[in-house]
Amino acid sequence: MSENIQIESILQKRIDSGKKALVVYITGGLGEDWIQTMHSVIDAGADVVEIGIPFSDPVMDGPIIQMANDSSMKSGSTPVTILNDLREERPAAPLAVMTYYNLAYRMGHERFAASLASAGISGCILPDLPLEELDIWSEAAANSKIETILLAAPTTPDERLVEICTRSSGFVYAVGLLGVTGMRSELADSAIEISSRLKNVTNKPVLVGVGIGNPEQAVKACEVSDGVIVGSAIVQEMIKNSSPEKVGELVSTFREALDKNC
Amino acid sequence: MNLKNPNEKGRFGPFGGRYIPETLVPACHELEKSFIEAWADDSFRKELDFLLSDYAGRPSPITECFNLSAELNCRLLLKREDLNHTGSHKINNVLGQALLAKRMGKKRLVAETGAGQHGVATATAAALLNLECCVYMGEVDVKRQELNVFRMKLLGAEVRSVESGSKTLKDAVNDAMRDWVATVEDSYYCLGSVMGPHPYPWMVRTFHEVIGTEARKQSEELLGTTPDVICACVGGGSNAIGIFSGFVDSDAELIGVEPAGGAAIGRGVPGVVHGMESFLMQDEFGQVLEAESISAGLDYPGVGPEHSYLSSIGRARYESVTDDEVIAAFQLLSRTEGLIPALEPAHALAWISREREYLTGKTVLLNLSGRGDKDVGQMMEILNV
Numbered sequence: 001m002s003e004n005i006q007i008e009s010i011l012q013k014r015i016d017s018g019k020k021a022l023v024v025y026i027t028g029g030l031g032e033d034w035i036q037t038m039h040s041v042i043d044a045g046a047d048v049v050e051i052g053i054p055f056s057d058p059v060m061d062g063p064i065i066q067m068a069n070d071s072s073m074k075s076g077s078t079p080v081t082i083l084n085d086l087r088e089e090r091p092a093a094p095l096a097v098m099t100y101y102n103l104a105y106r107m108g109h110e111r112f113a114a115s116l117a118s119a120g121i122s123g124c125i126l127p128d129l130p131l132e133e134l135d136i137w138s139e140a141a142a143n144s145k146i147e148t149i150l151l152a153a154p155t156t157p158d159e160r161l162v163e164i165c166t167r168s169s170g171f172v173y174a175v176g177l178l179g180v181t182g183m184r185s186e187l188a189d190s191a192i193e194i195s196s197r198l199k200n201v202t203n204k205p206v207l208v209g210v211g212i213g214n215p216e217q218a219v220k221a222c223e224v225s226d227g228v229i230v231g232s233a234i235v236q237e238m239i240k241n242s243s244p245e246k247v248g249e250l251v252s253t254f255r256e257a258l259d260k261n262c
Numbered sequence: 263m264n265l266k267n268p269n270e271k272g273r274f275g276p277f278g279g280r281y282i283p284e285t286l287v288p289a290c291h292e293l294e295k296s297f298i299e300a301w302a303d304d305s306f307r308k309e310l311d312f313l314l315s316d317y318a319g320r321p322s323p324i325t326e327c328f329n330l331s332a333e334l335n336c337r338l339l340l341k342r343e344d345l346n347h348t349g350s351h352k353i354n355n356v357l358g359q360a361l362l363a364k365r366m367g368k369k370r371l372v373a374e375t376g377a378g379q380h381g382v383a384t385a386t387a388a389a390l391l392n393l394e395c396c397v398y399m400g401e402v403d404v405k406r407q408e409l410n411v412f413r414m415k416l417l418g419a420e421v422r423s424v425e426s427g428s429k430t431l432k433d434a435v436n437d438a439m440r441d442w443v444a445t446v447e448d449s450y451y452c453l454g455s456v457m458g459p460h461p462y463p464w465m466v467r468t469f470h471e472v473i474g475t476e477a478r479k480q481s482e483e484l485l486g487t488t489p490d491v492i493c494a495c496v497g498g499g500s501n502a503i504g505i506f507s508g509f510v511d512s513d514a515e516l517i518g519v520e521p522a523g524g525a526a527i528g529r530g531v532p533g534v535v536h537g538m539e540s541f542l543m544q545d546e547f548g549q550v551l552e553a554e555s556i557s558a559g560l561d562y563p564g565v566g567p568e569h570s571y572l573s574s575i576g577r578a579r580y581e582s583v584t585d586d587e588v589i590a591a592f593q594l595l596s597r598t599e600g601l602i603p604a605l606e607p608a609h610a611l612a613w614i615s616r617e618r619e620y621l622t623g624k625t626v627l628l629n630l631s632g633r634g635d636k637d638v639g640q641m642m643e644i645l646n647v
Contacts, residue, residue, distance in 0.1 A: 055548075055549065056427065056549040056550040057427070057432065057433075057436050057535050057536070057550050058436075059282075059436050059439045059440060059443070059536075060283045060440075060443070062440070066426055070426075070427075073549070078547045078549075079547050079548075080547070101281055101534050102534045102535055102542075102544070102548040102550070103547060103548040103549075104548075105532075105533060105534050105539075105548065106533060106544065106546075106547060106548030107547070107548065127283050127284075128281045128282060128283060128534070128537075129281060130280065130281070130282060130283075130284050130287045131287075132271065132279070132280050132287070133279055133280065133281055150284075151283070151284045152284060153283070153284040153285035153287075153288075154285070155284075155285050155286075155287075155288045155289065155446060155447075156284060156287070156288060157288060160287075160288070164284070175283075175284065175285060178285060178443065178444050178445070178446060178447070179440075179443055179444035180440045180443055180444065
């Protein structure tokens with residue numbers, strides 16, 4: 001088995017070249033051609049792809065990702081089928097899984113981490129697992145060389161930001177606003193604020209997610225941050241049954257805007 | 263204090279904890295600190311005691327069921343939480359939390375509700391204390407509890423119907439948490455049971471300990487001793503933990519009764535959802551199962567972490583009853599004692615009725631956590647009246 005590509009080094013390379021990083025979220029198992037969509041998203045310029053593994057109770061997700069979750073689960077997706085779909089692939093960019101903690105808890109921490117690694121996954125985001133409860137998972141993840149990406153929120157106090165940055169690997173996920181995933185009409189001021197607070201305390205890549213719905217907002221968020229995570233806007237396109245190429249074209253608009261304007 | 267406090271990580275043995283999005287973690291820290299300060303503050307306690315007595319009508323009496331006792335061959339006592347203002351035990355917790363929200367400078371209460379009892383209690387406290395109120399309720403429950411929906415609106419609350427997932431209590435909690443993630447600066451999440459992230463299970467239990475404290479004193483006055491069995495229904499488990507709190511250090515047997523279709527302890531395994539590690543009905547992959555119960559208030563696949571703990575150490579026992587047994591118990595209490603129970607405590611009575619042989623000659627204290635007015639419409643349909 002080949003070594004997993006390290007998310008942090010890939011992102012750092014992009015940033016060192018004077019460019020901004022683009023992470024794209026897609027819902028695993030959503031549509032029969034979701035694997036092709038993943039490749040298409042990478043071809044269109046995503047540096048890292050987040051694969052959402054649906055959970056029954058996604059409290060950090062808004063309506064679009066909830067709908068995608070339901071649809072994927074109704075078509076029979078489970079964590080096992082999604083990871084199996086990925087096992088034979090050799091994507092040209094590293095992957096991270098985003099899901100909720102109970103799926104790891106239920107499978108067993110070590111087993112879950114190992115199954116991510118054997119499916120070629122490099123990182124994991126568990127938005128309902130804060131610092132207080134992190135130890136058991138982070139040890140298991142480290143044993144399987146999985147990078148655990150932590151979230152920092154606008155409400156997080158300064159001293160806690162430092163600890164989150166210290167313990168996060170891959171990148172630091174700056175939650176751009178008070179709220180759940182989904183598109184908003186304007187970029188929240190908090191996206192800039194949380195990015196600059198994080199940049200003051202860490203050298204790790206700082207990427208803003210939640211509320212980045214179009215290329216203009218992505219460009220604006222990157223005034224301070226090292227890049228963005230785009231989820232609901234992409235998943236909305238997938239829900240419309242758009243072809244992998246069409247989803248890729250949407251990702252290109254983000255890539256091009258970031259490359260041109262940042 | 264009979265029940266132990268959770269450890270500094272909010273755990274009762276291995277259960278509990280704080281599994282929430284980072285956005286909410288600072289709010290939970292602040293809440294924990296504010297609750298500890300308020301609970302140690304005489305003026306807060308006096309204000310709460312005043313509201314509990316002069317507004318909610320505490321203490322609630324204990325009623326001896328002479329007719330039904332004769333039928334069941336046991337001595338059946340009811341702790342009359344149904345007589346509280348708003349018709350259930352929920353008001354104990356809500357008055358405490360609403361006062362706390364006010365003290366913390368919050369402007370708006372967010373709540374989830376199943377049967378609507380917690381929603382009504384929250385809307386009531388919000389009206390009294392001049393707070394905004396927004397209640398999330400599953401679409402299924404909005405339909406089967408329309409009376410409570412109207413009550414909440416009458417009290418000035420906004421009721422938001424939840425159309426995701428099972429469209430019941432579990433999904434109402436999800437949407438209330440999503441609301442709180444977005445409004446955490448001004449809003450206070452008034453959780454309705456002994457569940458959720460630390461400090462909720464502990465704080466909500468503390469506000470309901472008044473049930474157990476009163477019941478212990480009242481039953482000792484009446485019996486000269488404690489009852490043999492304490493019995494209460496369990497969804498999240500707030501009324502049960504309230505009455506158990508008064509008897510944990512006694513010889514009384516503690517029985518929690520879950521609906522067969524929502525038996526987290528009976529049919530679940532440990533898991534993590536809604537901020538807590540506890541028993542949970544889930545599939546082999548960890549997807550949370552949808553509960554199915556006649557009672558909207560118990561239609562929940564999880565259970566408060568302290569119940570998981572009491573079960574794991576063998577101090578309390580958890581049994582389950584079917585919807586049919588509940589329907590029979592609902593009618594039994596109405597017919598024999600002139601008391602129409604809520605469907606939730608009818609679960610506890612259903613267990614007592616089924617286990618009458620085992621209970622022969624024993625004194626049984628049932629926590630009658632709410633009255634059945636809200637369920638009459640649903641029962642009319644079920645009984646084809």
